[in-house]
Amino acid sequence: MTVAENAVTSKVITQWNQKILFDILDTIHDVVLVIDSDTTIVYANKAYAEMLGVPVPKVLGRRLDMIEPEAALTQVQRTGEVLHNRRSYLSSLGIDVVGSAFPLYEDDKVIGSVGVFKNMSEVVRLTEELRHTQGVADYLQEQLNERDALPASFQEYIGQNSGLREILLLAAKVARTDSTVLIRGESGVGKEVLARAIHNGSRRSSKHLIKVNCAAIPENLLESELFGYEEGAFSGAKKGGKMGKFELAQGGTIFLDEIGDMSLSMQAKLLRVLQEREIERVGGDKTIKLNIRVVAATNKDLDKMMDEGTFRRDLYYRLNIVPLTLPPLRERKDDIPALAGYYLNKYGQQLDNPALTLSRAALNLLQAYDWPGNVRELQNVLEHAAILAGGKYIEPQHLPAHLQGEGEHAGTVPERPSRLKEAVSAIERELMVSALKNANGNRSQAMRALGISRRAFYDKLKLYNL
Numbered sequence: 466m467t468v469a470e471n472a473v474t475s476k477v478i479t480q481w482n483q484k485i486l487f488d489i490l491d492t493i494h495d496v497v498l499v500i501d502s503d504t505t506i507v508y509a510n511k512a513y514a515e516m517l518g519v520p521v522p523k524v525l526g527r528r529l530d531m532i533e534p535e536a537a538l539t540q541v542q543r544t545g546e547v548l549h550n551r552r553s554y555l556s557s558l559g560i561d562v563v564g565s566a567f568p569l570y571e572d573d574k575v576i577g578s579v580g581v582f583k584n585m586s587e588v589v590r591l592t593e594e595l596r597h598t599q600g601v602a603d604y605l606q607e608q609l610n611e612r613d614a615l616p617a618s619f620q621e622y623i624g625q626n627s628g629l630r631e632i633l634l635l636a637a638k639v640a641r642t643d644s645t646v647l648i649r650g651e652s653g654v655g656k657e658v659l660a661r662a663i664h665n666g667s668r669r670s671s672k673h674l675i676k677v678n679c680a681a682i683p684e685n686l687l688e689s690e691l692f693g694y695e696e697g698a699f700s701g702a703k704k705g706g707k708m709g710k711f712e713l714a715q716g717g718t719i720f721l722d723e724i725g726d727m728s729l730s731m732q733a734k735l736l737r738v739l740q741e742r743e744i745e746r747v748g749g750d751k752t753i754k755l756n757i758r759v760v761a762a763t764n765k766d767l768d769k770m771m772d773e774g775t776f777r778r779d780l781y782y783r784l785n786i787v788p789l790t791l792p793p794l795r796e797r798k799d800d801i802p803a804l805a806g807y808y809l810n811k812y813g814q815q816l817d818n819p820a821l822t823l824s825r826a827a828l829n830l831l832q833a834y835d836w837p838g839n840v841r842e843l844q845n846v847l848e849h850a851a852i853l854a855g856g857k858y859i860e861p862q863h864l865p866a867h868l869q870g871e872g873e874h875a876g877t878v879p880e881r882p883s884r885l886k887e888a889v890s891a892i893e894r895e896l897m898v899s900a901l902k903n904a905n906g907n908r909s910q911a912m913r914a915l916g917i918s919r920r921a922f923y924d925k926l927k928l929y930n931l
């Protein structure tokens with residue numbers, strides 16, 4: 466304030482009496498409190514009395530350092546320094562306040578101080594409530610994210626179908642444990658993809674995932690494949706012996722695929738391993754402790770097999786700790802566009818045709834088909850179509866005849882084969898079907914009749930969805 470302004474103000478004030486000045490201070494919602502040099506309260510406005518719940522006269526003359534030793538006003542009194550917008554807690558009243566305190570000087574001497582502050586308890590309470598609510602909201606959001614988000618290892622498994630998603634979320638949870646998992650589902654639904662995701666999502670991911678296709682290994686070799694053998698265990702045994710798949714999987718995961726194709730005698734041996742968690746190599750007498758996680762898979766109806774006595778019930782219970790059944794593609798057709806997109810992108814890149822897309826008519830045909838061979842069949846169909854398409858679009862004519870509703874069975878020799886590869890595949894499939902028929906479903910016999918290796922035979926079984 467300038468000297469002239471000061472003169473004007475004092476002139477006006479002197480014209481008013483003290484009462485009017487105090488009335489003015491009482492109109493303020495903020496507390497105004499004045500203490501003298503020994504912290505005796507010499508003035509308090511109405512807001513302070515209301516905050517205390519007592520009339521003003523009862524407050525005057527009391528020593529603030531007795532009531533509230535840590536109050537900003539008493540601090541200012543001691544230090545002579547202004548405190549601005551300071552938040553403090555008044556323990557005598559149990560409230561939070563925010564305000565400023567100023568020293569009052571007379572000839573360089575602090576003769577008192579004045580404080581202007583407001584009760585912030587409501588604001589503090591609301592802020593704390595908000596913080597708590599925010600905390601709860603964050604927690605719930607985290608839970609939701611955890612519920613909906615699949616770990617990175619599951620990204621490879623394409624599918625948003627709600628039924629499938631429930632299974633994937635359960636699998637992701639189980640992945641973090643050491644539980645034995647049994648994955649069931651028709652051929653080509655992605656049991657192996659899921660087994661890999663479980664392994665990669667587990668604490669064993671830095672160790673190996675060892676796969677054993679129990680159906681593709683001849684019965685007499687399966688035991689040494691799984692358990693390994695010592696030198697001289699049998700004629701033709703390698704010098705120095707050989708490590709089995711269980712040993713190779715130490716610290717990691719063993720994936721026993723096609724477990725339903727295991728003979729009863731092997732089932733008994735496997736059951737012992739699951740119970741004892743130890744093995745002995747064929748021809749050896751040393752016990753090897755196992756630290757492995759077992760994931761098994763099958764497309765066989767194990768319940769029926771147990772009823773028929775071809776699958777051991779006790780082994781089933783050992784394996785079925787966490788059962789995961791993957792739905793067939795016909796039950797999750799809503800995933801076909803995403804799966805098709807994934808494979809077309811893949812094959813489009815390989816064929817230098819990155820913009821490769823499905824025409825609406827072709828997509829309709831994919832959606833209308835029942836996919837007995839599931840995702841594997843879809844993958845094969847799209848690979849084939851991608852080669853045939855040439856241009857940007859896959860049209861109905863690029864899809865196999867049986868998808869177009871023209872032929873009854875996949876692979877039936879087309880009357881006028883459009884491509885050599887297609888015709889060869891169709892004939893191959895026919896030959897496989899008739900070999901299996903002639904052998905009454907006995908795969909080994911069919912394989913021998915066809916004169917092809919076990920691996921080639923099983924690859925073709927998968928390829929033609931037999």
Ligand SMILES: Nc1ncnc2c1ncn2[C@@H]1O[C@H](COP(=O)(O)OP(=O)(O)OP(=O)(O)O)[C@@H](O)[C@H]1O
Nearest residue numbers: 621622623651652653654655656657658764840841
């Ligand atoms: N959800 C999926 N996302 C991406 N690819 C998939 C999915 N499901 C299956 N596939 C693909 O389909 C093919 C068959 O999958 P996989 O071998 O895992 O099936 P499977 O159920 O183990 O079959 P089988 O019982 O015949 O052994 C693989 O090429 C795999 O990459």
